[in-house]
Amino acid sequence: xxxxxxxxxxxxxxxxxxxxxxxxxxxxxxxxxxxxxxxxxxxxxxxxxxxxxxxxxxxxxxxxxxxxxxxxxxxxxxxxxxxxxxxxxxxxxxxxxxxxxxxxxxxxxxxxxxxxxxxxxxxxxxxxxxxxxxxxxxxxxxxxxxxxxxxxxxxxxxxxxxxxxxxxxxxxxxxxxxxxxxxxxxxxxxxxxxxxxxxxxxxxxxxxxxxxxxxxxxxxxxxxxxxxxxxxxxxxxxxxxxxxxxxxxxxxxxxxxxxxxxxxxxxxxxxxxxxxxxxxxxxxxxxxxxxxxxxxxxxxxxxxxxxxxxxxxxxxxxxxxxxxxxxxxxxxxxxxxxxxxxxxxxxxxxxxxxxxxxxxxxxxxxxxxxxxxxxxxxxxxxxxxxxxxxxxxxxxxxxxxxxxxxxx
Amino acid sequence: xxxxxxxxxxxxxxxxxxxxxxxxxxxxxxxxxxxxxxxxxxxxxxxxxxxxxxxxxxxxxxxxxxxxxxxxxxxxxxxxxxxxxxxxxxxxxxxxxxxxxxxxxxxxxxxxxxxxxxxxxxxxxxxxxxxxxxxxxxxxxxxxxxxxxxxxxxxxxxxxxxxxxxxxxxxxxxxxxxxxxxxxxxxxxxxxxxxxxxxxxxxxxxxxxxxxxxxxxxxxxxxxxxxxxxxxxxxxxxxxxxxxxxxxxxxxxxxxxxxxxxxxxxxxxxxxxxxxxxxxxxxx
Numbered sequence: 001x002x003x004x005x006x007x008x009x010x011x012x013x014x015x016x017x018x019x020x021x022x023x024x025x026x027x028x029x030x031x032x033x034x035x036x037x038x039x040x041x042x043x044x045x046x047x048x049x050x051x052x053x054x055x056x057x058x059x060x061x062x063x064x065x066x067x068x069x070x071x072x073x074x075x076x077x078x079x080x081x082x083x084x085x086x087x088x089x090x091x092x093x094x095x096x097x098x099x100x101x102x103x104x105x106x107x108x109x110x111x112x113x114x115x116x117x118x119x120x121x122x123x124x125x126x127x128x129x130x131x132x133x134x135x136x137x138x139x140x141x142x143x144x145x146x147x148x149x150x151x152x153x154x155x156x157x158x159x160x161x162x163x164x165x166x167x168x169x170x171x172x173x174x175x176x177x178x179x180x181x182x183x184x185x186x187x188x189x190x191x192x193x194x195x196x197x198x199x200x201x202x203x204x205x206x207x208x209x210x211x212x213x214x215x216x217x218x219x220x221x222x223x224x225x226x227x228x229x230x231x232x233x234x235x236x237x238x239x240x241x242x243x244x245x246x247x248x249x250x251x252x253x254x255x256x257x258x259x260x261x262x263x264x265x266x267x268x269x270x271x272x273x274x275x276x277x278x279x280x281x282x283x284x285x286x287x288x289x290x291x292x293x294x295x296x297x298x299x300x301x302x303x304x305x306x307x308x309x310x311x312x313x314x315x316x317x318x319x320x321x322x323x324x325x326x327x328x329x330x331x332x333x334x335x336x337x338x339x340x341x342x343x344x345x346x347x348x349x350x351x352x353x354x355x356x357x358x359x360x361x362x363x364x365x366x367x368x369x370x371x372x373x374x375x376x377x378x379x380x381x382x383x384x385x386x387x388x389x390x391x392x393x394x395x396x397x398x399x400x401x402x403x404x405x406x407x408x
Numbered sequence: 409x410x411x412x413x414x415x416x417x418x419x420x421x422x423x424x425x426x427x428x429x430x431x432x433x434x435x436x437x438x439x440x441x442x443x444x445x446x447x448x449x450x451x452x453x454x455x456x457x458x459x460x461x462x463x464x465x466x467x468x469x470x471x472x473x474x475x476x477x478x479x480x481x482x483x484x485x486x487x488x489x490x491x492x493x494x495x496x497x498x499x500x501x502x503x504x505x506x507x508x509x510x511x512x513x514x515x516x517x518x519x520x521x522x523x524x525x526x527x528x529x530x531x532x533x534x535x536x537x538x539x540x541x542x543x544x545x546x547x548x549x550x551x552x553x554x555x556x557x558x559x560x561x562x563x564x565x566x567x568x569x570x571x572x573x574x575x576x577x578x579x580x581x582x583x584x585x586x587x588x589x590x591x592x593x594x595x596x597x598x599x600x601x602x603x604x605x606x607x608x609x610x611x612x613x614x615x616x617x618x619x620x621x622x623x624x625x626x627x628x629x630x631x632x633x634x635x636x637x638x639x640x641x642x643x644x645x646x647x648x649x650x651x652x653x654x655x656x657x658x659x660x661x662x663x664x665x666x667x668x669x670x671x672x673x674x675x676x677x678x679x680x681x682x683x684x685x686x687x688x689x690x691x692x
């Protein structure tokens with residue numbers, strides 16, 4: 001009896017202690033890369049979070065582009081003082097896993113099951129959900145509907161339509177409008193083609209490079225075949241669209257606002273459809289970052305507060321708010337059946353297309369060297385688009401470079 | 409007589425043609441250099457629909473002054489300008505002071521290991537700044553300067569490039585001047601500030617201007633070393649108009665026009681010294 005009393009007393013004390021701890025003011029740092037377009041919506045969400053949790057103060061800090069944020073996070077980890085929470089790509093998270101505070105173990109099974117299936121795998125490290133998806137987008141086809149009545153649905157249609165729409169409008173011998181546009185350094189675009197052709201970068205257990213097989217080579221050759229009909233520029237394709245230089249292109253759904261604005265501002269109309277299907281499927285790359293919580297000197301109260309914030313940001317109502325204002329896509333299943341999302345889709349048909357593509361999307365692999373692999377994938381694609389190498393040579397070289405990165 | 413008059417006329421014509429060609433070339437060069445500024449200024453007044461029109465629309469249909477108000481409201485630019493001025497002015501004054509002392513020592517004084525120390529200093533110029541970013545960040549953190557003005561100012565109070573530039577200039581000042589001053593009882597320190605510095609005004613102005621511009625445009629260092637909005641500078645603020653998927657060009661250009669005004673004013677008042685300094689120190 002006494003034992004029971006003592007046990008109950010201990011539990012009560014611990015719970016009371018936890019409650020007190022929860023009430024104590026705690027400040028957390030959240031580093032992000034959301035510039036002026038998205039920042040006000042993020043600020044609104046964080047303000048709402050702080051109103052719901054008055055003991056938590058969130059210091060929201062813009063750290064420049066994703067690359068700048070990555071640089072700063074890496075520097076802060078070396079210095080031993082990373083922020084409490086930050087948004088990062090999977091390939092940046094992989095080498096940091098050991099210094100992260102896994103979010104998954106602090107979520108209910110219901111909450112974890114609610115995350116879109118395609119987004120769970122690439123946030124799970126060694127069987128543990130370490131990070132949670134946040135500002136996710138998917139690659140879709142943008143096309144000028146004033147030029148294209150029915151968007152292409154297959155590689156063959158896309159190539160044929162790109163050729164037809166590449167024209168010298170004023171007859172001066174210079175092409176004024178290209179059928180499509182490609183950014184030369186774009187590893188995800190090449191991966192789209194590889195996956196749509198049934199290929200992959202590595203085999204399932206990451207022991208061999210498979211991109212050099214027929215599927216990977218054909219994917220690169222397909223990109224090569226598009227070069228004569230492509231406006232190739234490292235700049236934003238929305239700029240080329242606005243300038244009337246491209247008729248259609250594949251881009252992230254997060255670019256909808258800028259792409260649509262460029263079209264409308266210049267008197268065009270724009271449509272959105274799934275990316276044209278390859279011989280095997282019409283999958284496209286999921287893009288965007290995830291939320292991580294650091295475990296490098298942060299207090300338990302800070303880590304708990306950050307987990308609470310991460311869960312708040314991916315809650316159905318908030319992920320819908322974020323998506324409908326920021327051009328991203330909801331990351332939890334329940335969001336797609338919410339009235340707010342259904343109302344939004346009714347007014348924005350492109351969102352339905354994007355959502356469909358998202359559910360069917362593929363994510364980055366979590367190989368610890370994927371950051372470097374991504375870099376060589378992008379360089380190989382760039383060489384082909386800029387005519388510095390043939391598809392055959394670029395893929396052969398790519399295989400050698402990837403093999404050197406297999407071990408970790 | 410007739411022959412010599414004809415030769416004289418031909419010479420004049422040749423001279424005029426040469427001048428015409430030269431001025432045309434310079435005019436064309438100036439136009440090319442000024443075009444981006446012209447685009448920046450006119451774009452800062454354009455409606456978004458006119459920014460990327462092809463062929464380019466050089467003059468806005470309606471001059472939208474509101475772009476400036478919108479741009480100013482995006483981020484705390486008041487703080488950014490204050491910080492940029494504070495950082496640029498303090499680092500410039502500091503660097504000029506330390507650089508003069510070090511350059512004089514390397515140019516005119518004799519001490520053990522002078523050549524080796526100078527070579528080591530020059531070798532640091534070969535290390536890419538990116539490589540030093542993380543070690544510098546760690547050091548700044550250990551000093552407790554992260555997110556403080558110390559981090560933005562103190563590491564930039566000396567410059568190897570400035571030392572090298574001034575050393576070269578100081579070396580061209582005859583040693584006899586120092587000997588004469590010494591005979592008159594002038595100390596080294598007094599000789600430096602009363603004789604060497606006034607004689608080296610163009611080179612010092614060049615160092616100062618390059619430093620001011622470098623500090624004013626500093627982006628990555630400020631971004632990495634600060635967190636609070638109130639500690640950041642104008643170039644970091646300009647990033648606010650860009651994202652991974654697009655750019656608000658008209659607002660970015662409006663903010664850019666505001667950002668270059670102080671530099672233009674500075675150059676306007678110091679261009680004579682700047683040009684002299686560039687010409688005489690051989691940095692072209």
